[in-house]
Amino acid sequence: MPSGEAITVRAPVLWRxxxxxxxxxxxxxxxxxxxxxxxxxxxxxCHSCLHVVDGSHGGIPFPVVLGDEGAGVxxxxxxxxxxxxxxxxxxxxxxxxxxxxxxxxxxxPALCVNGAPVGFLADGTTRFSVAGRPVHHFGPxxxxxxxxxxxxxxxxxxxxxxxxxxxxxxCSVATGVGAVVNxxxxxxxxxxxxxxxxxxxxxxxxxAVLAGAHPIVAVDVRRSRTDLAVALGATAAVDAAAADAPxxxxxxxxxxxxxxxxxxxxxxxxxxxxxxxxxGGICVLVGKPPDGTRIDFDPQTLLAGERRMSGSVxxxxxxxxxxxxxxxxxxxxxxxxxxxxxxxxxxxxxDQAFTDLARGxxxxxxxxxxx
Numbered sequence: 001m002p003s004g005e006a007i008t009v010r011a012p013v014l015w016r017x018x019x020x021x022x023x024x025x026x027x028x029x030x031x032x033x034x035x036x037x038x039x040x041x042x043x044x045x046c047h048s049c050l051h052v053v054d055g056s057h058g059g060i061p062f063p064v065v066l067g068d069e070g071a072g073v074x075x076x077x078x079x080x081x082x083x084x085x086x087x088x089x090x091x092x093x094x095x096x097x098x099x100x101x102x103x104x105x106x107x108x109p110a111l112c113v114n115g116a117p118v119g120f121l122a123d124g125t126t127r128f129s130v131a132g133r134p135v136h137h138f139g140p141x142x143x144x145x146x147x148x149x150x151x152x153x154x155x156x157x158x159x160x161x162x163x164x165x166x167x168x169x170x171c172s173v174a175t176g177v178g179a180v181v182n183x184x185x186x187x188x189x190x191x192x193x194x195x196x197x198x199x200x201x202x203x204x205x206x207x208a209v210l211a212g213a214h215p216i217v218a219v220d221v222r223r224s225r226t227d228l229a230v231a232l233g234a235t236a237a238v239d240a241a242a243a244d245a246p247x248x249x250x251x252x253x254x255x256x257x258x259x260x261x262x263x264x265x266x267x268x269x270x271x272x273x274x275x276x277x278x279x280g281g282i283c284v285l286v287g288k289p290p291d292g293t294r295i296d297f298d299p300q301t302l303l304a305g306e307r308r309m310s311g312s313v314x315x316x317x318x319x320x321x322x323x324x325x326x327x328x329x330x331x332x333x334x335x336x337x338x339x340x341x342x343x344x345x346x347x348x349x350x351d352q353a354f355t356d357l358a359r360g361x362x363x364x365x366x367x368x369x370x371x
Contacts, residue, residue: 004030004076011144012350013135015063017055020351026065026135028146029127031078036154038090041163043142044069045345045353045365046171046199047265047287052138053354056290061119061136065128066350067367068094069171070142071163074154081151088156089163091170091327093319094139096122096150109152110314122150142170143350145369155323161330164344164368165337168199169326171314172364173337176203176263177326178315179286181211184259188212191253195240195273196264197225199340199364200286202232204261206335207315209233213259217252219245219272220264222360232336240272249276257281267293279305284312340364 006029012021031037049066051057074088084090096116097109104112116122119136127148128135140149157166176199180186192208194201197220208216209232218229218237226237238248249257256278262270265287274297277283289295301307317323329335342362345353353365 009145013063024130027129033079035078037076038072038147039075040072042167043067043367064136065141065144066138067142068139071166090154091323092140093153096153155319157327161327172199173203174317175315176200177207178317179284179312180207182316183312184284186211186259190258192259193217193257194261195219195269197229201263205229205234263287265289282308286312341366344368
């Protein structure tokens with residue numbers, strides 16, 4: 001059990017899907033064995049949390065504190081912690097790993113089979129409460145000014161890295177870059193098309209740039225998103241709503257693309273991406289379609305040309321190894337994060353941040369905590 005004193009902070013709590021969050025006096029228990037408490041500096045605003053808010057992401061217990069992308073500084077460590085000390089700057093991972101199961105041993109920690117139950121920490125309890133009622137964690141619950149996570153979910157980084165920019169690495173950057181570099185294993189000269197250029201899709205574009213891919217095509221219904229994708233390194237843009245979009249894609253990569261990435265949670269986007277995947281190519285699904293979505297395809301398209309379909313969980317990253325590399329790439333000017341941040345919000349503006357995200361008005365919103 002956790003030992004030490006609890007701390008009360010103001011934080012947004014979602015009591016029910018479809019309702020505004022409520023700023024509450026959230027009691028944060030001290031970290032238990034193998035856990036750390038982090039004072040958050042910033043948290044990204046992502047579609048996974050939006051899907052909890054609008055009810056399209058089922059199976060989430062309420063009440064809950066949202067947030068699965070953030071960075072901060074370790075404030076307290078539980079018994080048995082060996083990786084971290086108070087004062088360490090860290091990026092929060094939403095996928096803590098046990099380090100012992102078959103997938104962890106194979107270097108695939110995002111597939112760890114010993115993860116915590118949804119809404120809880122590994123011991124099946126929470127570290128949050130309001131007026132004595134337990135409040136659940138959505139992943140690391142990075143919208144709380146103080147977050148308690150498993151030690152393996154706090155990844156140490158250099159103090160030279162600005163924590164507001166580092167926050168984005170915790171989900172959208174790792175997921176998008178990793179989908180191209182790790183899951184698809186794109187290489188020099190690979191042709192890549194990214195369907196959906198929100199936060200994750202824009203980082204898939206950056207992953208293609210880092211891999212040395214060409215051409216790199218951004219596909220979206222919003223001109224503002226494809227314009228930003230081009231600014232980040234895409235070599236061409238296609239309006240997904242255009243009647244001749246399939247023809248444009250065919251013209252850009254005759255015979256189909258080596259890599260297609262579906263970063264939009266949309267069945268039609270997946271179908272379009274699969275149709276654009278060439279011989280020997282791979283179609284990587286990153287964006288989660290709505291629950292119950294079904295997609296029909298001709299199995300012959302798998303056999304003909306050895307095309308492949310793959311899901312990508314967290315960009316197939318190894319947070320302990322990959323997050324510091326992404327930090328180094330940013331500090332070297334090769335990974336661009338500043339351009340992704342469209343708007344900054346106070347914590348009590350979290351509902352507005354979701355509204356802007358749902359309207360497609362931001363590439364990435366960022367909740368910034370007082371220093």
